[in-house]
Amino acid sequence: MNADEIDAQIRMLAAERRLPPSHLARWLAMDPASRAAMLDIARVIRLRTGQLMTALETLEEIAVREHVTAAGVLGRPEIRRIAGGPGSAPSRASALLEALRTLRYPLLKKMQEQIRSEVSALKLPRGISVVLPKELGSDELTVSLRVRSAAELARLLEALDRSRTGLTRIIEMLGGKR
Template sequence: MTTDFSAATSSQMVPVDSIDCSPGPYCMSFGYDLNPLILSIESVGLLNSPILLASENSHRMVIIAGYRRIQALKRLRLHSFPCRVFPASALDPLHCLLINLYENLSTRKLNDVEKAMVLARMGNLMPEKTIIEQYLPVLDLVPRRDIFLLYKNIAGELGETGKRALAEGRLSLQAAKMLLDLDKTARDEILRFFSNLMLNMNQQRHLIDFIMDISIIENRSVPNLLVDPSIREMETDVRMNAPQKAKAVMKWFRKRRLPSVVEAERGFKKSVSELRLPDGVRIVAPPFFEGPDYRMEISFRDGRQLAKVLKDLSTIKKLVDIGNPQEKER
């Protein structure tokens, strides 16, 4: 599919009042910072004119490409600026969307929310099979139907708070996928809860699992669980910064969800500390004590030091007692 740009007028001054400045049907900008663009326009002027489509039903033109540029120009209080204008009959909606897509891809990478916006709009204009096979690779996505449906759901169901967190990198794509499997009430409450913490990708995934498991086990709604006094106290504790709050919250939920494992870990650490291991030696239990194998790590500078460490270890008789403390009690 090609576009005949000769159908558009050459760049002409267009009053801002004659443009529909809403995002419109072709916009794919989300979670952006206008300030660098404003600085660029102030410094060297408008380098690339917005592309507009004349409207048959309104005196206002529709933005095909250049939504952010127009927002920046409005912020600079410019009342008219150069644009390229296509006649209303020159382009169909798919042409307009693809012009915007490829113009954006020529200058920047789209974030996950913007990719979702593109795919959702394509879903109304072409067959699903075509989107998956031809356009997911264009967006650096694996051409699979589940990927297409995930991004379509991000566009339609994640909500403003979730989209903003995803676009800004505060919410991982995996966490967004997990949240989309929940009902809206639970999803919105977890997103609110996450906004007060600084969680990495793994913490987000584990915390969603913990919250949902505890909600089911204790027969409590997610909103009811997340207003637990202990949780609210951690959320509002001004003595802790965001990473410290995240660590405290993870510890609380883990203990609530896996009390026997937490107790076993406490007993294991106590028994290891009582061994008085040589410097540079640590013993690691299998995650959740679910595997049979423990691991010993030894740090040493040379063979002589290693030989000494091994000799010292051979004198620690209680090494034979290392294991899951709870199994010893059975």
């Protein structure tokens, strides 16, 4: 396909998906290779409107951050594996967005994984939940207990006390001390 044919296909897909004009303009503003690569992946994994918008926005931001083209990002092995891999189109679409988000927020993703693994390592009993701030947008850790008896409360408080060191470490991680 030549560039005009690719643009026509993009417009057609955008119309089918009712993509907002601002996002269509973003897509068409990409370099020719990126426009084509985006069209290819949007078709292969049948991105829905919201997913298409998120993918376009995230790709654009990765391209600016890393001084690369969207085609360069979509050509990376981890993205190609998702595009050409097994699984349903919806699951591959979710995996694609997650992979793009990992590229867009590399340190955040790494930090979230580290903290989640610290939380898992605490092996807290059922009844205690530890909730991290959304996207680590604050330094506040929420720890909640769900109990139905005094004995259960005592057991959970003891478990919490045993986890004091680990919880302290998590709070310090949220505060950027580790």
